[in-house]
Amino acid sequence: MLPATQTQTTPTVSSKSGKIEFKSDGGKAAFSLKSESDGAKLVDGNDRELARLTVDSREKVKIKDSADRAIGYVVTDAQSWKIKDASQNQELYVLQRQSDGDYKLKSGANQEIYRIKKRKYGFEIETPAKQSLYKIKSKDGKISLKNPSGKTVLYVKSGLTPIAIACFGFDALSREQKAALAYAVNLSVWYNTHLAK
Secondary structure (H helix, E strand, O other), X not given: OOOOOOOOOOOOOOOOOOEEEEEOOOOOEEEEEEEEOOEEEEEEOOOOEEEXXXXXXXXXXXXXXXXXXXXXXXXXXXXXXXXXXXXXXOEEEXXXXXXXXXXXXXXXXXXXXXXXXXXXXXXXXXXXXXXXXXXXXXXXXXXXXXXXXXXXXXXXXXXXXXXXXXXXXXXXXXXXXXXXXXXXXXXXXXXXXXXXX
């Protein structure tokens, strides 16, 4: 069973539907997720491959670097997504959905790193001490990741859900881990929305 996901106010678009372009505040392409037959490819603003994400039949996402070496995995469970090392023996991070619709990112040692609080405008990423780090806002077909001063860090116009965009605010993760987690979360939302009916 795939994780339950938040109620959507924006239409869910599968990350299988082409290219998802992430732009910085000035509208410049920062990076993209390009659909592949078995997953997606993470490319920089100049279209150079940074990582490849391959998906198996159980929706486990394998993260490979540009040299095609496995560098990690994202494993989907009932209410969580687990980032594991390349050997799949160690849990590095766990994104856990809470019963109230919030999420928590914890280390593999079960130490809380971030709280992702559901808000009317989307989500807010906080430290365990409740310090605001980022806000994820949906407006006019655009989902933005904003810093505490309100400046847009990244935005997309389609292809990802607000909770998937939140993964790019997890500064403790590598760029590849963020992309793989966002892809896995979005894939779960897509499957729950389109196949659970």
